[in-house]
Amino acid sequence: MIHLHYWPTPNGHKVTLFLEEAALPYTLHPVNIREGDQFKPAFLKIAPNNRMPAIEDDETGLTLFESGAILLHLAEKTGRFLATDPAGRAETLQWLFWQMAGLGPMMGQAGHFRNYAPEPIPYALERYTNETLRLLKVMDKRLADRAFLAGDDYSIADMASYPWAMLGTRMLPEGTAMPNLARWVDSIAARPATARAYALAQRPEYQTGPITEDQKKALFHQNASTVR
Ligand SMILES: N[C@@H](CCC(=O)N[C@@H](CS)C(=O)NCC(=O)O)C(=O)O
Numbered sequence: 001m002i003h004l005h006y007w008p009t010p011n012g013h014k015v016t017l018f019l020e021e022a023a024l025p026y027t028l029h030p031v032n033i034r035e036g037d038q039f040k041p042a043f044l045k046i047a048p049n050n051r052m053p054a055i056e057d058d059e060t061g062l063t064l065f066e067s068g069a070i071l072l073h074l075a076e077k078t079g080r081f082l083a084t085d086p087a088g089r090a091e092t093l094q095w096l097f098w099q100m101a102g103l104g105p106m107m108g109q110a111g112h113f114r115n116y117a118p119e120p121i122p123y124a125l126e127r128y129t130n131e132t133l134r135l136l137k138v139m140d141k142r143l144a145d146r147a148f149l150a151g152d153d154y155s156i157a158d159m160a161s162y163p164w165a166m167l168g169t170r171m172l173p174e175g176t177a178m179p180n181l182a183r184w185v186d187s188i189a190a191r192p193a194t195a196r197a198y199a200l201a202q203r204p205e206y207q208t209g210p211i212t213e214d215q216k217k218a219l220f221h222q223n224a225s226t227v228r
Pocket of ligand 1: 009010011012033038050051052053065066067068218219
């Protein structure tokens with residue numbers, strides 16, 4: 001059994017996309033990051049970076065944080081969604097790491113400065129929006145002549161990228177077309193496992209109101225002294 005410590009954010013969705021595709025048995029353990037669950041001692045034992053997602057794998061006794069490491073573990077455990085030939089595996093991991101180091105962090109900052117900064121900071125808005133649009137264009141080009149990021153098959157690189165890129169397509173300026181990216185988003189959205197993964201967010205335990213000022217402070221003013 002996989003125990004997934006989860007909140008329905010893009011990084012959380014990556015893991016439920018895999019679990020639903022692979023039909024692995026799992027239980028969800030909510031980590032309400034607005035209420036500070038990520039700082040609870042039991043959670044920090046498996047996720048010392050106070051970020052979700054994290055998993056405990058009963059079968060191997062392994063605990064893991066970082067969504068990319070979790071996807072890789074699940075792919076290796078099940079033998080699914082990661083090519084086994086060296087070239088295909090390298091191709092998949094390259095795009096998985098691209099998402100983890102590029103698209104995720106850059107879009108995260110773009111979202112922060114667009115939605116949560118106390119006042120608009122034009123330099124930051126332009127820098128992170130431009131970088132997001134650049135990365136989405138890289139994806140659009142990559143998808144011009146293949147169905148998925150690593151080739152013909154849906155992989156953990158797609159699962160890592162979908163929750164972010166799907167939101168990214170909504171940020172495209174008027175008149176900016178990324179047709180290959182749009183086709184890829186639509187094809188993943190149409191998968192029954194994707195619908196099941198995203199439906200989890202509708203459960204009552206994941207419903208929250210608008211974010212409060214105290215919650216913003218706890219989330220966005222972390223520093224060395226908040227490490228527990
Ligand atoms: N690189 C990490 C990022 C995880 C991450 O940033 N998680 C956010 C939610 S999407 C979180 O737990 N935030 C809690 C906090 O900022 O205290 C991963 O991919 O797992």
